[in-house]
Amino acid sequence: MTEDRRLWQSVQNGNPDALRRLYQQFKDQLLTAATMMLHDVAAAEDCLHDVFVTLAAEAHRIQIRRNLKAYLTTCVVNRARDYLRKKERRNVSLEDLTVPPAGRDDTAAGRTDPAELLAQKEEAAKLLLALGQLPVEQREVVVLHLNADMTFKEIAKTQEISINTAQSRYRYGVDKLRKLLSEQEVSK
Amino acid sequence: MKTAEQIEQAIRDLELQTSAATDERILTDAKAALPSAADAGEIRPSPVLWKRIVKNPWFVLSTAAAALFAIVAGIHSLGPEKPLETTTPSKDTFVKKDTKTDVIPITTPGDLIPQIEPAMIELKLELPKPVFITTPMAFRLERMEPLRRGSRPPFLVPEGARNLALGKPVSSSDPEPIIGSLKLVTDGNKEATESSYVEISPGAQWIQIDLEKTSNIYAIVLWYYHAMPVVYFDVAVRVSNDPDFTDATTLFNNDHDNSLGLGVGQDLLYIETHEGKLIDAQGVTARYVRLYSNGYIRGNAIEVNRYTEVEVHGIEP
Numbered sequence: 182m183t184e185d186r187r188l189w190q191s192v193q194n195g196n197p198d199a200l201r202r203l204y205q206q207f208k209d210q211l212l213t214a215a216t217m218m219l220h221d222v223a224a225a226e227d228c229l230h231d232v233f234v235t236l237a238a239e240a241h242r243i244q245i246r247r248n249l250k251a252y253l254t255t256c257v258v259n260r261a262r263d264y265l266r267k268k269e270r271r272n273v274s275l276e277d278l279t280v281p282p283a284g285r286d287d288t289a290a291g292r293t294d295p296a297e298l299l300a301q302k303e304e305a306a307k308l309l310l311a312l313g314q315l316p317v318e319q320r321e322v323v324v325l326h327l328n329a330d331m332t333f334k335e336i337a338k339t340q341e342i343s344i345n346t347a348q349s350r351y352r353y354g355v356d357k358l359r360k361l362l363s364e365q366e367v368s369k
Numbered sequence: 370m371k372t373a374e375q376i377e378q379a380i381r382d383l384e385l386q387t388s389a390a391t392d393e394r395i396l397t398d399a400k401a402a403l404p405s406a407a408d409a410g411e412i413r414p415s416p417v418l419w420k421r422i423v424k425n426p427w428f429v430l431s432t433a434a435a436a437l438f439a440i441v442a443g444i445h446s447l448g449p450e451k452p453l454e455t456t457t458p459s460k461d462t463f464v465k466k467d468t469k470t471d472v473i474p475i476t477t478p479g480d481l482i483p484q485i486e487p488a489m490i491e492l493k494l495e496l497p498k499p500v501f502i503t504t505p506m507a508f509r510l511e512r513m514e515p516l517r518r519g520s521r522p523p524f525l526v527p528e529g530a531r532n533l534a535l536g537k538p539v540s541s542s543d544p545e546p547i548i549g550s551l552k553l554v555t556d557g558n559k560e561a562t563e564s565s566y567v568e569i570s571p572g573a574q575w576i577q578i579d580l581e582k583t584s585n586i587y588a589i590v591l592w593y594y595h596a597m598p599v600v601y602f603d604v605a606v607r608v609s610n611d612p613d614f615t616d617a618t619t620l621f622n623n624d625h626d627n628s629l630g631l632g633v634g635q636d637l638l639y640i641e642t643h644e645g646k647l648i649d650a651q652g653v654t655a656r657y658v659r660l661y662s663n664g665y666i667r668g669n670a671i672e673v674n675r676y677t678e679v680e681v682h683g684i685e686p
Contacts, residue, residue, distance in 0.1 A: 192403075195403050195404055197400045197403060200396070200399055200400060200403055201396060201400075204392070204395065204396055204399065208387045208392065208395075209384060209385060209386050209387060210384070212385050212386070212387050212391075213383055213384055213385045216385055217380070217383070222385070226387065226388075226391045226395075229387070229391070229395060230391075230394065230395045230398060233395050233396075233398075233399040234395075234398050234399050234402045235402075236399070237399040237400065237402040237403040238402040238403070238404065240403065240404075241404060304379070305383055305385070308379055308380065308383055309383075312380075316545065316546075316547045316570065318547045318568075318570075318673065319547055323380065327377055327380040327381050328380065328381070328383075342672075345563045346548070346563075346568075349548045349549075349563055349568075350547060350548060350568075353547065353548055353549075355373050355376060355377065356373070358376050359371060359372075359373060359376055362371055362376065363371065
């Protein structure tokens with residue numbers, strides 16, 4: 182039995198420590214995925230909140246057969262999509278952007294320099310801004326593939342699209358990111 | 370300029386951190402939601418997210434389709450083939466094969482037909498390759514025309530009519546497609562491949578073709594997405610001389626609940642095939658053609674809007 186499955190079974194048995202471990206293990210990666218989708222840290226935190234509360238409440242009847250990371254990220258991405266569909270699509274502007282908190286390992290050697298940290302934050306903000314300008318369908322595939330390391334086959338299955346569609350959306354998404362990021366460089 | 374690989378790596382490396390306050394809030398609420406061991410047997414409604422993952426309608430569909438195929442094949446081997454009876458009248462004006470060309474087959478309001486009647490000839494379409502042959506049983510939608518057996522009967526257009534849409538500019542309610550570009554709609558490629566369609570946002574959307582000249586239009590043929598048997602909702606075809614369509618003529622509308630806001634449509638839903646959907650435009654005069662859709666149904670899922678090709682057969686002044 183894999184580590185993931187054992188951890189999930191403990192959660193299913195109502196073990197609060199297991200829930201805490203599950204949360205600690207995935208929270209930063211999931212927050213990153215949610216922020217990529219929603220482009221707003223506060224909304225991303227709400228999304229994470231909804232997913233974990235739902236998961237805890239329904240844990241006993243959810244069988245996770247694949248890896249937890251893929252499952253949890255799919256939950257976050259789908260929840261984020263619902264949230265975006267209720268609102269306007271692609272309504273993101275620079276003013277909306279909540280500057281993300283500093284990357285982890287702030288205390289690690291070589292990353293304590295404030296100037297470097299700021300540059301890192303700016304880099305992250307640029308990337309998030311560009312991601313926010315992609316159509317939601319492209320963003321989903323980019324996040325699931327790059328942030329959750331899911332294959333196109335896995336993405337196709339969970340998102341109920343064909344593998345070709347997943348690949349096309351991904352390819353167009355990355356192409357558009359290239360364009361957006363190079364425009365940013367030029368306009369600087 | 371960054372390479373695609375650099376961007377992919379930057380996204381992989383991107384890491385944000387939750388704040389302590391967030392951790393506290395989520396963990397407190399999640400723990401409160403965690404059922405105690407005693408509640409664990411209670412049956413609760415299933416979460417929608419998980420349902421999306423475990424329920425695979427294609428398995429059910431393909432089993433049903435296989436069963437249907439077996440039955441149909443059995444019936445065919447027993448008796449002579451009869452033509453399929455169409456009980457639902459189609460808006461398309463079809464002409465029987467043996468109709469002589471000196472008979473004007475289309476009855477139109479007087480103001481719609483051109484002054485001089487040119488000779489009528491059969492409209493020849495270059496069809497893309499078909500990629501599916503059966504209809505899954507899931508497509509028993511209300512007010513839907515049955516899938517036609519055999520090819521479409523000839524449709525007559527005046528001599529000299531040609532596809533005026535080829536290479537013409539296309540605009541859309543969603544100017545930034547998800548897959549492909551809008552020009553794919555009039556590029557002449559209508560094959561059911563990944564590189565031949567444009568995918569735009571879900572929900573009610575339209576695309577618009579500018580013929581660049583006010584022309585007489587006789588037939589509009591739509592290939593939305595024919596890589597699999599799908600049914601598009603709220604298909605409407607309108608023409609106008611005004612790019613904003615403030616004054617427009619509706620040629621086809623199967624939006625039965627008026628979700629497009631163009632009025633309740635009386636036309637039937639149809640299954641996409643390689644033959645495309647032919648709309649009789651009856652010689653109407655217009656410069657702009659607008660095509661509407663509101664996603665397609667495939668199994669249980671409502672999908673985005675795709676347009677592979679649109680042909681507008683007519684005569685320029």
